Amino acid sequence: MTKYIIKRFLMMIATIFIIATLTFVLMHSIPGSPFDDERTSNPTIQANLEKFYKLDEPMHIQYLYYLKSIVTFDFGPSIKKPNESVNELLARGFPISFELGMVTILVALLSGIILGTLAALRHNGIIDYLAMTFAVVGISVPNFVLATLLIQQVAVNLEWLPAATWSSPLHMILPTLALATGPTAIIARLTRSSMLEVLTQDYIKMARAKGLSPIRIVIRHALRNALMPVVTIMGTMLAGILTGTFVIEKIFAIPGMGKYFVESINNRDYPVIMGSTVFYSAFLVFMLFLVDIIYGLLDPRIKLHRKEGDA
Amino acid sequence: MTNSQNVVSPQNVQDEWFRPKQKEEGKAEAVVRPSLSYWKDAWRRLRKNKLAMAGLVFLIILAFLAICGPIFSPYSVDGTDLPNQNKAPSATHWFGTDELGRDVFTRTWYGARISLFVGVMAALIDFFIGIIYGGVSGYKGGRTDAVMMRIIEVLYGLPHLLVVILLMVVMGPSLTTIIVALTVTGWVGMARIVRGQVLQIKNYEFVTASKSFGAKTSRIIRKNLLPNTMGPIIVQMTLTVPSAIFAEAFLSFLGLGIQAPFASWGVMANDALPVILSGHWWRLFFPAFFISLTMFAFNVLGDGLQDALDPKLRR
Amino acid sequence: MNERKKKEKKMITDEKVLQVNNLQVSFRTYGGEVEAVRGVDFDLYKGETLAIVGESGCGKSVTSNAIMGLIPQPSGIIKNGNILFKGKDLTKMSKSQLRKIQGVDISMIFQDPMTALNPTLSIGEQLMEGLLTHKKIGKQEAKKKAIEMLKLVGISNPEERLKQFPHQFSGGMRQRIVIAIALICDPELLIADEPTTALDVTIQAQILELFEEIQQRKEISIILITHDLGVVAKIADRIAVMYAGKIVEIGNKREIFYTPEHPYTKGLLNSVPRLDLMEEELQPIEGTPPDLFSPPKGCPFTARCDYAMEVCDHVYPSTTKLSEAHGVNCWLQDDRAKVLLEEMTFGKEGILSSSLPAATDV
Numbered sequence: 001m002t003k004y005i006i007k008r009f010l011m012m013i014a015t016i017f018i019i020a021t022l023t024f025v026l027m028h029s030i031p032g033s034p035f036d037d038e039r040t041s042n043p044t045i046q047a048n049l050e051k052f053y054k055l056d057e058p059m060h061i062q063y064l065y066y067l068k069s070i071v072t073f074d075f076g077p078s079i080k081k082p083n084e085s086v087n088e089l090l091a092r093g094f095p096i097s098f099e100l101g102m103v104t105i106l107v108a109l110l111s112g113i114i115l116g117t118l119a120a121l122r123h124n125g126i127i128d129y130l131a132m133t134f135a136v137v138g139i140s141v142p143n144f145v146l147a148t149l150l151i152q153q154v155a156v157n158l159e160w161l162p163a164a165t166w167s168s169p170l171h172m173i174l175p176t177l178a179l180a181t182g183p184t185a186i187i188a189r190l191t192r193s194s195m196l197e198v199l200t201q202d203y204i205k206m207a208r209a210k211g212l213s214p215i216r217i218v219i220r221h222a223l224r225n226a227l228m229p230v231v232t233i234m235g236t237m238l239a240g241i242l243t244g245t246f247v248i249e250k251i252f253a254i255p256g257m258g259k260y261f262v263e264s265i266n267n268r269d270y271p272v273i274m275g276s277t278v279f280y281s282a283f284l285v286f287m288l289f290l291v292d293i294i295y296g297l298l299d300p301r302i303k304l305h306r307k308e309g310d311a
Numbered sequence: 312m313t314n315s316q317n318v319v320s321p322q323n324v325q326d327e328w329f330r331p332k333q334k335e336e337g338k339a340e341a342v343v344r345p346s347l348s349y350w351k352d353a354w355r356r357l358r359k360n361k362l363a364m365a366g367l368v369f370l371i372i373l374a375f376l377a378i379c380g381p382i383f384s385p386y387s388v389d390g391t392d393l394p395n396q397n398k399a400p401s402a403t404h405w406f407g408t409d410e411l412g413r414d415v416f417t418r419t420w421y422g423a424r425i426s427l428f429v430g431v432m433a434a435l436i437d438f439f440i441g442i443i444y445g446g447v448s449g450y451k452g453g454r455t456d457a458v459m460m461r462i463i464e465v466l467y468g469l470p471h472l473l474v475v476i477l478l479m480v481v482m483g484p485s486l487t488t489i490i491v492a493l494t495v496t497g498w499v500g501m502a503r504i505v506r507g508q509v510l511q512i513k514n515y516e517f518v519t520a521s522k523s524f525g526a527k528t529s530r531i532i533r534k535n536l537l538p539n540t541m542g543p544i545i546v547q548m549t550l551t552v553p554s555a556i557f558a559e560a561f562l563s564f565l566g567l568g569i570q571a572p573f574a575s576w577g578v579m580a581n582d583a584l585p586v587i588l589s590g591h592w593w594r595l596f597f598p599a600f601f602i603s604l605t606m607f608a609f610n611v612l613g614d615g616l617q618d619a620l621d622p623k624l625r626r
Numbered sequence: 627m628n629e630r631k632k633k634e635k636k637m638i639t640d641e642k643v644l645q646v647n648n649l650q651v652s653f654r655t656y657g658g659e660v661e662a663v664r665g666v667d668f669d670l671y672k673g674e675t676l677a678i679v680g681e682s683g684c685g686k687s688v689t690s691n692a693i694m695g696l697i698p699q700p701s702g703i704i705k706n707g708n709i710l711f712k713g714k715d716l717t718k719m720s721k722s723q724l725r726k727i728q729g730v731d732i733s734m735i736f737q738d739p740m741t742a743l744n745p746t747l748s749i750g751e752q753l754m755e756g757l758l759t760h761k762k763i764g765k766q767e768a769k770k771k772a773i774e775m776l777k778l779v780g781i782s783n784p785e786e787r788l789k790q791f792p793h794q795f796s797g798g799m800r801q802r803i804v805i806a807i808a809l810i811c812d813p814e815l816l817i818a819d820e821p822t823t824a825l826d827v828t829i830q831a832q833i834l835e836l837f838e839e840i841q842q843r844k845e846i847s848i849i850l851i852t853h854d855l856g857v858v859a860k861i862a863d864r865i866a867v868m869y870a871g872k873i874v875e876i877g878n879k880r881e882i883f884y885t886p887e888h889p890y891t892k893g894l895l896n897s898v899p900r901l902d903l904m905e906e907e908l909q910p911i912e913g914t915p916p917d918l919f920s921p922p923k924g925c926p927f928t929a930r931c932d933y934a935m936e937v938c939d940h941v942y943p944s945t946t947k948l949s950e951a952h953g954v955n956c957w958l959q960d961d962r963a964k965v966l967l968e969e970m971t972f973g974k975e976g977i978l979s980s981s982l983p984a985a986t987d988v
Contacts, residue, residue: 015468022474026481140607142557144564144580145599152592202741209694210756210807211728220755224746235468243472247564251584265480266566277477284470300746300791328937329962 004296012289019281020070023274024063030270049271052076075275080267086275093257094279096166097245100256103176104241108183113223113230115184116191120226121218123196131188138185143244147178147251164253175252179244183237187230195226224298231295235288242284353542356619363615366608373605377427380420387417400593407593409582418574419597425575426556426605429489433555434548436494441501441544448502449509460506463499471496475558479567486569489562493555504547508540542620549613553606560602576602638863643815643847644670644693648707651688651697660918662688664871665707670815675841675848677862678873679855679894681915685871686851690817692717693849694734695724711815730760733808737820739800743792749803750788756811775806779836798829802836809840819851834860855898859883864951867891870915870926872942877952887946887954890927925957933958935966 050056057065069076075086119131154174155163162171198204199222207221249258257276264272357363381387400407406415448459478492562568563577576598583594651663663685670676678686691697693709695716709716711732716724736742744752753772757763763771769788776784779802792800801821808816818837822830838861841848850862858865858879865882867875867890875888886892893911913930916922925931928938937957946959957963 011465011468015465018465019469019474023477026477030481136607136610137603139610140553141603142560142599142606144561145595145603148580148584148595148599202736202738203744205696206734206736206742206804206807207744207755208696209728209734210759211725211730212755212759213725216759221744221747225744239470239472242470243476243561247561250565262565265476268480270480273477273480277473280473281470284473285468288468298746300748301793324937324941326962328940329935329957329960329966331933331935331966 005293008289008292012285015285016278016282019285020067020278021063023277024066027270027274028059028062049077049079052271070278075279076271078264078269078272080264080269080272086272089260089272090257090276090279093255093260096254097242097249097256097258100166100172100175100179100245100248100254101238101241103172104180104183104244105238107176107180108187108237108241109230111180112184112187113191113227115188117195117218117223117226119188119192120195120199128192131192135185135189135192138181139189141181143178143182144247144251146181147175147248150174150178151251166252166254166256175248175254178251179241179248182244183241186233186237190230190233191226194229195222198222198226201225228295228299231291231298234291234294235284238287238291239284242280353616353619357615360615360618362611363619366610366612366615369604369608370612373423373601373608374427376420377423380423381417384414384417384420386414399591406597407591409579409594410586415579415593415597418579419576419601421574422576422579422598423601423605425486425569425573426559426602429486429493429559430552430556430609432490433493433497434551436490437498437501437551438544438548440494440498441505444498445502445505445507446509449506452510456506463502466496466499467503469496472558472561475562476565476567479562484562484567484570486573489559489568493558497551497555501544501547501551504543508543512540542617545620546613546617549609549616553609553613556602556605556609638674639672641672642669643672643712644849645710646689646693646707647710649689649692649709650704650706651685651692652703652705653698654701654703658919661921662871662918663692664921666868666871666873668866668873668876670847670849672814672847673841673845674863675837675850675861677850677852677858677865678868679852679858679865680868681853683915683918684868686868687819689868690734690819690849690851693815694732694817695719695721695728696734726760729756729813730811731813732815732817733811733813735801735804735808735816735818735821738824739797739804740824742804743800745792748789748791749795753788753803753807753810756807760811771810772806775810776803778809778840779803779806780832781806797825798832801825801829801833805833805836805840809844809846812844813846815847815849817849817851820853821850822857823852823854830857837861855895867894870921871918872926872955874927874956875952875954877949877954881949881952885948885952887948887952887959888927888956889931889933889958891954893930925955933967935963937963 052069073087075090078084078086078089081089115131115134119128122128151163151174154160161173162168163174165171166175204217204221207217212221245256246258246262248254249256250262253259257280260272261276261280263269264276396408396410400415406419408414409418444459444463448456448463474496475492478495479488482488482491559568559575560577560580563575564581566581568577569575579598580595580602583591583598586594646666646668649663649666650661653660653662666685666689668676678689680686688697688702692704693711693716697704704717708718711727716727719727743749750769750772753775754765754768757768757771758765772788773784776787781787781799781802792803795803801824805821821837822833825833834857837848840846848861850857852858862879864876864878866873867882867888869890875882875886875891882891883895886895890911893909896909897911911930916926916929922928922939924940924942925934925938928934931938935957937960943955943957943959945953945955947953958967
C-alpha cells in the first residue's frame with residue numbers, strides 16, 4: 001500500500017509540474033506578452049508585475065521564479081484589480097466554490113447510488129424506467145440550461161426559492177440542484193449497470209444460498225463491488241463539477257472562485273487565469289490522488305503491494 | 312412423466328407407430344439459428360432498440376436542417392432588423408427574434424451546423440490520433456508501450472476543460488481553436504481504447520488460426536479484426552460527439568466560443584440570459600431545446616450501438 | 627443390491643431427505659418461454675450421493691437451483707410439481723421461511739471457486755456470516771467454528787488464513803473454502819454444482835476425496851451435478867441421467883454403468899475415454915439437444931437416436947421399472963419394439979447388446 005501511495009504521489013507531482021509548465025509556456029506564447037504595457041493602464045500594477053514576474057530577467061530565470069512561486073503558493077498580483085493578489089481572490093472565492101462543489105458531490109453520490117441501486121434491483125420495472133429516463137435526460141440537459149430554467153420557474157414564477165447568491169442553506173438549493181443533476185445521472189447509470197453485473201456474479205448467488213437477507217446481500221456483498229467503477233470516475237466527475245461551478249456561479253451570482261475566474265477570462269486578466277488554472281489543476285490532481293487511495297482501501301486486491309512496500 | 316399436453320397417452324399408442332423412423336439428413340443440427348454477418352446482426356439489434364433509432368432519425372433530420380434550414384429561410388444569420396427586436400414566435404419569425412431583430416429560426420440551424428461540425432470533427436480527429444497512438448503503443452508493446460502509456464496516464468490526470476479554457480484564452484476564440492483545444496485533450500481516451508483492442512487482437516487465437524489456414528490478410532482484417540475491434544471504437548466516437556458539443560456550448564456560454572456574427576447554441580443561450588426574466592422565453596428555449604435533444608439523441612444512439620456491437624452479448 | 631452392502635460404512639438409510647415430484651421450471655425470455663425442466667421426479671435418501679448427469683443445458687443446474695430456491699426472479703417460474711424437504715414443500719414456502727433453510731439445512735457449492743467468493747470480504751467474514759445469521763452464537767464461538775471448518779477441509783494455519791482475502795488463495799484452496807462455507811452450519815443436504823469442473827485434475831481428486839471424507843463424518847446427503855462421468859464413477863451411489871429437461875434414466879451406479887438401457891445413456895458412456903476401450907470405439911453423440919423454446923412432443927432424443935421409431939416422435943414414453951432403483955423412459959422397452967429391435971440388430975450384429983463391452987462382465 002505504501003508503495004502504491006508513493007507511486008501515486010509522484011504521479012501527482014509530475015502532473016502538477018506539467019500543468020504549471022504548460023501554463024507558463026502558453027501564457028508566454030501569447031503574441032505581445034500578456035504583461036506588456038498596453039495591457040495595463042496602471043503604472044502601480046505594471047511595477048508589481050515586473051517585480052513579481054522578473055520580466056527583466058531572461059526567460060529560463062523567469063521560469064524558475066515562476067516554479068518557486070508555485071511551490072510557495074504565491075500566484076502574484078492581478079492586472080485588473082490594482083490592490084489585489086490572486087491569493088486574496090482565491091482565499092475569498094475558493095471556500096465558497098469548495099462548499100458548492102462538496103455539497104454537489106455529496107448530493108450526487110448519495111442520490112445517484114441510491115437511484116442506480118434501486119433501478120438495478122427492480123431491473124426492467126417502473127423504478128428502473130423512471131430512473132433511467134431521468135438519467136438520460138440529466139446527462140443531455142447542459143447545466144447552464146437547467147440552471148436558467150430553475151431560476152425562471154422555481155425562483156421567479158413560483159417564488160419558492162431565492163434565485164441568487166449563496167447566503168443561506170435555502171439559497172444553496174437551486175445551484176446545487178442545477179449542478180448535481182448531471183453527475184447524479186451519470187452515477188446512477190454507472191451504479192445501475194455495474195450493480196446489474198455484480199448481481200449475476202457467483203458470490204451473490206452464494207450469498208443467497210447462505211440464506212442471507214436481501215438487504216444484507218445488497219449492502220454487504222453487492223454494493224461495495226458495484227461501487228468500484230463509480231470510484232474510478234470520481235476524478236473526471238470532480239473535474240466536471242469544478243468547471244460546472246464556473247457557469248453556475250455566473251448564473252446564480254455566487255461570489256465564488258468560478259465567478260472571478262470567468263471574469264478574469266473575459267477581462268483577459270492573465271495572472272488570475274494562470275494562478276487559478278494552476279491552483280485548480282493542483283487541487284483536482286490532489287483529489288484524484290485521494291480517489292486512488294480510497295480505491296486502494298476499497299479493493300483488497302490492490303493491497304498486494306503492502307508486503308513489498310512495508311518490508 | 313406423462314406430458315398433459317399430449318393428446319395420445321403412452322397407454323393407447325397405435326401399433327403401426329412402431330417402425331423405424333426415416334432419418335432426415337442434418338435434422339439434428341437444424342435447430343441452430345442461422346448465422347448472420349456481424350454488421351447485419353448489429354444492425355438488426357440496433358433496429359430493435361426504438362430509442363436509439365429515434366435518436367438516429369432525429370440526428371439525420373437535424374443534419375438535413377443544419378445544411379438546408381438556412382436556405383429555406385428568407386433571413387440571414389446576422390441580418391439585424393432593429394424595429395423587430397425580441398419578437399415572440401410568429402408566422403414570419405417561427406422561432407421569434409433576438410435583441411437585434413435577428414431571426415432565431417435561422418440562427419438555430421446555423422447553431423446546429425456549428426455544434427454538429429465541432430462534434431463530428433472532434434470525434435474524427437480523436438479517432439485518427441487515437442488509432443495511430445494507441446495502435447503503435449499496442450502493436451509495439453514492451454518498453455515503447457510502457458513509456459507511451461505512462462504519458463497517457465499523466466495526460467489523463469490533466470483537467471481537460473481547464474486546459475481547453477487555457478488554450479482558448481491563448482489562441483483566441485474561433486471555431487478552429489475550439490476543435491484544436493478539444494482534440495488536444497480528447498484523443499487520450501480513444502488512444503486507450505484502441506490500445507486495449509489491439510492488445511486483445513494480438514492474443515486472439517483465431518487470428519493465428521486463420522493465418523495458419525492460409526487466409527488472406529485482407530480477409531482476416533475484414534472478417535475477424537474489424538468486427539471484434541470496431542465496436543468499442545464506434546461507441547467511443549458516438550459518445551465523443553455529445554461531449555464536444557457540450558464543451559463548445561459551455562465555452563461559448565463563458566464567452567470563449569464562437570464570436571459574432573456566427574451563431575452557436577451556446578452563444579445564443581448566453582445572449583438569452585439577461586432577457587430571460589423579462590419573458591423572452593424563446594430566446595433560451597430553442598437553443599437549449601436543441602442542444603438537449605441532440606445530446607440526448609447521441610447518448611441514446613451511443614448506448615444502442617454499445618448494446619448492438621458488443622460481441623460478448625451476441626447470441 | 628450388492629451396491630448397498632459394499633458401501634455399508636456410508637450408512638445410507640431408507641429415510642427420504644428430499645422428494646422431487648413432477649418438477650417443471652420455465653424461463654421467460656425475449657425469445658419466448660424456455661421450458662428448462664419438464665417434469666423431473668426423484669428421491670434422495672439420507673447419507674446418499676445422487677449424481678445428476680447430462681450435457682450442458684439439459685436442466686440439471688436449473689433443477690439444483692430450484693431445490694436451493696435460487697431460480698432467478700421474476701423470469702423463472704416453477705410451473706408445476708413440488709420439492710419436499712423432510713416432508714415440507716419448498717416451493718410453497720415464503721422467501722423468509724426459505725431463508726431459514728437455505729445455508730442451514732440445504733447448502734450449495736458452486737462450479738467456479740474463482741468467482742464464488744466475494745473479492746472484497748475476508749475469508750473469515752464470508753465463513754462466519756452464515757453462522758452469525760442463522761445460529762444464535764457469539765463472534766468468538768463463530769470464529770472457533772470457522773477455524774475448525776478450515777481445518778476440516780485441509781487448510782493449514784487457519785487462524786492466519788481467516789484474515790486473508792480470496793485473491794490470496796489458489797483455485798483448489800478456494801474450492802476448499804467454498805466447501806467449508808457450505809458445511810459450516812451442518813446441513814443435511816449438500817448440492818454440488820460441477821464442483822470440480824474448474825479445477826486441475828490433481829486438485830479434482832483431492833476435492834473428491836474431501837467429499838467422501840466429509841460424507842462419512844457428517845452423514846450428509848449430496849446431490850452432485852456434473853457432466854464428468856469420471857467424477858460420478860468415483861463418488862456417486864445413484865445416477866440420474868437428464869436430457870432436455872427430463873430424467874431419461876435413473877439407477878444405481880452399477881446399473882447405469884454396466885446395464886444402461888437408454889440409447890442416450892449408452893451414447894454418453896461411449897463418448898467418455900476409458901482405459902479399457904480402444905480409441906476408435908470412442909463415439910461422440912451426433913447432433914445437438916433440441917431447442918427448449920419449443921420442445922418436441924415426443925422423446926426429445928429422437929432426432930439423435932439410432933433406434934428412433936415413429937412412436938418416439940409422437941408420444942413421450944412412460945417409466946419402465948427394471949429393478950427397485952433402475953427406471954428408464956424409452957419406447958424400446960415396449961414389447962412391440964422388442965420385435966422390431968430383433969429385426970434391426972440381426973443385420974447390425976447385435977450392436978445394442980454389445981455396444982458396451984463392459985456390459986458382458988456383469
